[in-house]
Amino acid sequence: MKPTDISNPDYFHKVVDCQWACPAHTPVPEYIRLISEKRYTDAYMINWESNVFPGILGRTCDRPCEPACRRGRVEEQPVAICRLKRVAADYKSDISARLPQIPKRKNGKHIALVGAGPASLTVARDLLPLGYEITLFDRDAAAGGAMRTQIPRFRLPVEVLEEELNYILDMGINCRFGSEITSMKSLLAEDFDAIFVGTGAPLGKALNLPGFEEAASNIHTGIEWLANVAFEHIDSIGETVIVLGGGNTAMDCCRSSKRLGGKDVKVVVRSGFDEMKASPWEIEDAMNEDIPILNFCVPKRYLLKDGKLCGMEFEKVRREYDENGRRLLIPTGEDPLILPCDDVLCAIGQDNAFPWIERNLGIEFDRWELPVLDKTTFRSTHEKVFFGGDAALGPDNIITAVAHGHAAALSIHLLCESGDVNDRPADLTTLESQKMGIHQWSYDNDINHDVRYIVPHAAKEKTLNDINVEVELGFDEDLGYAETQRCLNCDVQTVFTAPACIECDACVDICPTDCISFTSNGEERDLRQRLLAPAENLEQELYVSDNLGTGRIMAKNEDLCLHCGLCSERCPTSAWDMQKYLFNTAKAVNA
Amino acid sequence: MSYITKPKFHHPQLRKNELGYTRRDYEGTLTTLCGGCGHDSISAAIIHAVHDMSLAPHKIAKVSGIGCSSKIPSYFLDRSHGFNSVHGRMPSIATGANLANRELYYLGISGDGDTASIGLGQFCHIVRRRINMLYIVANNGTYGLTKGQLSATADLGSKTKSGEESQYDNIDLVSLAIDLGASFVGRSFSGDKDQLVPLIQAGLSHRGFAFIDIISPCVTFNNTPLSTHGYKNTWENNVILSEIDFVPMRKEIRTKYSAGKEKEITLHDGSVIHLHKTSASYDPHDRENALHHVNEYKKQGKIATGLLYINQEQSDLHELADTVDKPFNRLNEHDLCPGGEVLQDINETFM
Numbered sequence: 001m002k003p004t005d006i007s008n009p010d011y012f013h014k015v016v017d018c019q020w021a022c023p024a025h026t027p028v029p030e031y032i033r034l035i036s037e038k039r040y041t042d043a044y045m046i047n048w049e050s051n052v053f054p055g056i057l058g059r060t061c062d063r064p065c066e067p068a069c070r071r072g073r074v075e076e077q078p079v080a081i082c083r084l085k086r087v088a089a090d091y092k093s094d095i096s097a098r099l100p101q102i103p104k105r106k107n108g109k110h111i112a113l114v115g116a117g118p119a120s121l122t123v124a125r126d127l128l129p130l131g132y133e134i135t136l137f138d139r140d141a142a143a144g145g146a147m148r149t150q151i152p153r154f155r156l157p158v159e160v161l162e163e164e165l166n167y168i169l170d171m172g173i174n175c176r177f178g179s180e181i182t183s184m185k186s187l188l189a190e191d192f193d194a195i196f197v198g199t200g201a202p203l204g205k206a207l208n209l210p211g212f213e214e215a216a217s218n219i220h221t222g223i224e225w226l227a228n229v230a231f232e233h234i235d236s237i238g239e240t241v242i243v244l245g246g247g248n249t250a251m252d253c254c255r256s257s258k259r260l261g262g263k264d265v266k267v268v269v270r271s272g273f274d275e276m277k278a279s280p281w282e283i284e285d286a287m288n289e290d291i292p293i294l295n296f297c298v299p300k301r302y303l304l305k306d307g308k309l310c311g312m313e314f315e316k317v318r319r320e321y322d323e324n325g326r327r328l329l330i331p332t333g334e335d336p337l338i339l340p341c342d343d344v345l346c347a348i349g350q351d352n353a354f355p356w357i358e359r360n361l362g363i364e365f366d367r368w369e370l371p372v373l374d375k376t377t378f379r380s381t382h383e384k385v386f387f388g389g390d391a392a393l394g395p396d397n398i399i400t401a402v403a404h405g406h407a408a409a410l411s412i413h414l415l416c417e418s419g420d421v422n423d424r425p426a427d428l429t430t431l432e433s434q435k436m437g438i439h440q441w442s443y444d445n446d447i448n449h450d451v452r453y454i455v456p457h458a459a460k461e462k463t464l465n466d467i468n469v470e471v472e473l474g475f476d477e478d479l480g481y482a483e484t485q486r487c488l489n490c491d492v493q494t495v496f497t498a499p500a501c502i503e504c505d506a507c508v509d510i511c512p513t514d515c516i517s518f519t520s521n522g523e524e525r526d527l528r529q530r531l532l533a534p535a536e537n538l539e540q541e542l543y544v545s546d547n548l549g550t551g552r553i554m555a556k557n558e559d560l561c562l563h564c565g566l567c568s569e570r571c572p573t574s575a576w577d578m579q580k581y582l583f584n585t586a587k588a589v590n591a
Numbered sequence: 592m593s594y595i596t597k598p599k600f601h602h603p604q605l606r607k608n609e610l611g612y613t614r615r616d617y618e619g620t621l622t623t624l625c626g627g628c629g630h631d632s633i634s635a636a637i638i639h640a641v642h643d644m645s646l647a648p649h650k651i652a653k654v655s656g657i658g659c660s661s662k663i664p665s666y667f668l669d670r671s672h673g674f675n676s677v678h679g680r681m682p683s684i685a686t687g688a689n690l691a692n693r694e695l696y697y698l699g700i701s702g703d704g705d706t707a708s709i710g711l712g713q714f715c716h717i718v719r720r721r722i723n724m725l726y727i728v729a730n731n732g733t734y735g736l737t738k739g740q741l742s743a744t745a746d747l748g749s750k751t752k753s754g755e756e757s758q759y760d761n762i763d764l765v766s767l768a769i770d771l772g773a774s775f776v777g778r779s780f781s782g783d784k785d786q787l788v789p790l791i792q793a794g795l796s797h798r799g800f801a802f803i804d805i806i807s808p809c810v811t812f813n814n815t816p817l818s819t820h821g822y823k824n825t826w827e828n829n830v831i832l833s834e835i836d837f838v839p840m841r842k843e844i845r846t847k848y849s850a851g852k853e854k855e856i857t858l859h860d861g862s863v864i865h866l867h868k869t870s871a872s873y874d875p876h877d878r879e880n881a882l883h884h885v886n887e888y889k890k891q892g893k894i895a896t897g898l899l900y901i902n903q904e905q906s907d908l909h910e911l912a913d914t915v916d917k918p919f920n921r922l923n924e925h926d927l928c929p930g931g932e933v934l935q936d937i938n939e940t941f942m
Contacts, residue, residue: 073603074600074603075600439593439594440594445595446594446595446596447595447598447599447600449598449599449600502627502810502814502822502823503782503822503826504627504628504629504632504782504808504810504822505631505632505635505781505782505784506626506627506628506631506632508635509631509632509634509635510597510622510631512597512598512599512600512601512615513600513601513602514601514602514605533602533604533605534604536604549823549826550826560602560603562598562600564595564598566593566595566597569593569626570593570622570626570627570631571626571627572625572626572627572810572811573627
């Protein structure tokens with residue numbers, strides 16, 4: 001193998017698994033350390049700059065960082081990263097003095113943002129401090145998009161939502177809320193310097209089965225129903241409710257139903273329980289509220305009594321795989337399952353829809369009716385039109401929308417400044433030694449063996465009776481501190497200087513996870529098997545040095561490194577050093 | 592040393608041996624030696640060797656004297672027996688322990704000062720008495736614990752960190768051990784675990800007195816370019832006389848070896864050493880031949896390593912003394928005072 005090029009910014013970034021997995025690349029270990037020092041406001045601001053909605057995301061994020069967390073590879077559970085983010089938000093002090101100054105004198109450019117969800121608000125957050133004038137459109141009467149309409153209040157209190165929306169809205173935005181944009185053509189005619197479309201994936205699907213038309217008044221589309229609940233247009237539901245679907249929307253529907261009068265609420269999914277798309281913790285929370293989830297039941301018809309919905313019929317199926325490994329659902333031949341119900345909520349997926357964008361404006365769409373985009377710049381085939389969030393690449397999550405927003409804001413800024421959206425600035429990185437003394441580091445390198453701490457919940461009697469009572473109480477300061485100690489500080493990198501190495505094996509002998517080997521060079525596949533302990537996780541790289549004095553190389557398996565610094569402490573020549581790698585994505589302000 | 596303890600987390604696929612232990616189960620406390628000390632690599636090699644042989648920790652007794660080297664039994668096998676004795680007197684303790692309980696594996700750890708200076712007399716006698724043990728010398732040519740004076744194993748002309756040059760010829764422990772009748776003599780380098788681990792395994796399995804001299808650089812006081820015990824000099828001048836693979840008894844022998852330079856040596860307990868000679872004229876069963884090779888390479892400034900000499904047929908102290916099979920520490924009053932009838936039988940043999 002060739003020696004690893006650690007000057008490539010991706011190399012050490014990948015070692016920080018949580019940050020690499022985060023669509024917005026939030027510097028997770030950095031803010032976790034700040035939380036452990038009780039510097040909550042500093043921790044909050046790192047988040048705010050990177051992911052814009054720390055308090056909201058600390059409660060609702062899909063947490064792609066947690067399955068990636070290295071802790072989950074050396075013991076059972078990853079660090080509770082998401083809930084630590086909430087700790088920063090819950091215990092911070094007033095941040096108003098730390099928010100960016102908005103220039104009084106504008107730069108003369110005017111940008112339209114369509115849809116007031118996380119993607120558009122991120123664009124606004126990035127461009128307003130640079131002197132842009134922003135007009136924000138939304139069909140709803142208030143900003144927030146899916147964060148307001150799709151996430152029930154018992155998961156995200158309205159004060160938390162509005163606090164973080166207001167940090168941006170208070171920067172000075174022309175808000176045109178409450179009326180839907182019906183024509184891109186006329187919007188283009190308003191002569192904005194750029195238009196950003198962050199309208200989400202607003203089209204819910206209802207399941208059209210026999211009996212649908214007669215029962216329609218008691219069959220609801222999940223996302224529309226949740227929006228109506230959020231705006232308090234709906235405040236009750238029948239006593240017996242069936243929720244169809246296994247995603248997070250289904251979990252929010254069933255838990256909301258339980259709070260609006262539903263006594264017997266069931267979730268029914270076509271395929272296996274283990275195939276459900278909902279986050280495991282959302283499923284767990286629903287089950288904790290005594291909501292049964294029935295699997296392998298395919299809905300067949302709506303049942304009517306006196307012209308009104310009274311139940312549903314399901315066919316029982318089992319799972320088989322064909323020769324191509326494709327999953328098939330085969331009817332078992334058992335009697336159909338009849339479930340009585342007063343209402344049905346369909347949470348079986350959502351789609352993008354752009355009926356308001358005329359197809360002769362130069363904005364091309366692909367065969368899934370998604371806009372044709374450059375995945376780096378988020379620009380459509382129209383020079384001035386950008387997309388982000390669910391509207392860009394289909395339904396995903398808030399943190400992805402934020403990441404799109406940052407990238408699109410940078411593109412818009414480049415378009416307005418130089419005209420070349422592809423001439424993007426490099427990401428911001430620093431690599432700094434953490435050595436303070438012979439055995440002292442400026443980070444806490446002692447590995448804590450505690451298992452993951454559980455976030456306390458409010459009593460069920462209380463939460464099930466009021467849809468506005470938040471279920472999760474969050475970590476208190478002590479629990480939060482204890483959880484921070486589980487972080488392995490993966491951003492403090494093991495940096496190897498080959499010419500200094502005397503091949504004494506001290507690092508090999510001390511490494512608790514057998515990461516380091518000195519051996520003859522070879523092809524990667526062969527080398528991975530020859531290390532002290534085999535390196536079988538191909539997603540994790542090998543750190544390979546130049547040839548050493550004996551002609552061997554140092555090969556480090558990054559997969560299981562605890563970043564404890566013992567290799568560096570035992571190294572007599574400082575060939576190993578622990579250096580903190582900070583990575584921040586380039587944003588509009590850096591261009 | 593470090594301020595933190597070694598984390599308990601380990602590689603999830605860490606191999607378990609026949610007793611169900613991982614290598615980490617054979618560790619000791621975190622080392623307090625200087626970072627880069629060769630002695631730590633010796634500790635690691637012992638851990639590898641013993642884990643791989645699936646030896647139960649309670650079947651091993653560690654004995655040592657005084658010095659940086661003699662501290663290291665703290666850093667491995669913390670569930671084994673141990674005795675850290677007086678300077679240079681480890682052989683006495685090992686002899687007594689071995690006589691009292693012949694069933695344990697005895698692992699003596701000593702240094703160049705402990706063995707070649709203050710303990711030289713004791714060393715000569717334990718070799719001569721053929722105690723069944725593995726005696727390891729962690730040899731760095733310097734008195735590290737007293738800040739880097741030249742030791743008795745420092746080669747003529749070798750220089751310390753402070754610039755002092757050795758005026759005397761060294762005591763070569765390997766030659767001495769062969770000369771005094773040790774039945775297993777090896778030399779290795781702390782930096783070369785591929786060689787060291789099987790050598791330790793073979794030494795532990797060997798019945799009789801096994802001796803391994805390990806060049807183990809003192810990174811703080813004796814690792815200059817002009818020191819013959821430093822990392823650089825040892826890597827460059829290491830001449831491997833024989834490469835060995837060790838196959839413990841119970842394990843199937845899979846490797847096929849060609850004739851000529853290959854040799855298969857079966858030990859008393861059924862284990863097998865596969866020996867690959869790098870020189871055709873060298874014969875590890877011939878004492879004079881082995882001594883000749885060691886001395887020839889020394890003249891060229893080279894260090895001959897590997898399994899240098901072996902005689903797997905030589906009897907140990909217990910055989911010579913014709914002791915009972917049962918360990919002395921388990922003999923009870925009846926065993927020791929079998930009664931008048933037995934005395935009568937014995938007396939009759941003199942009639």
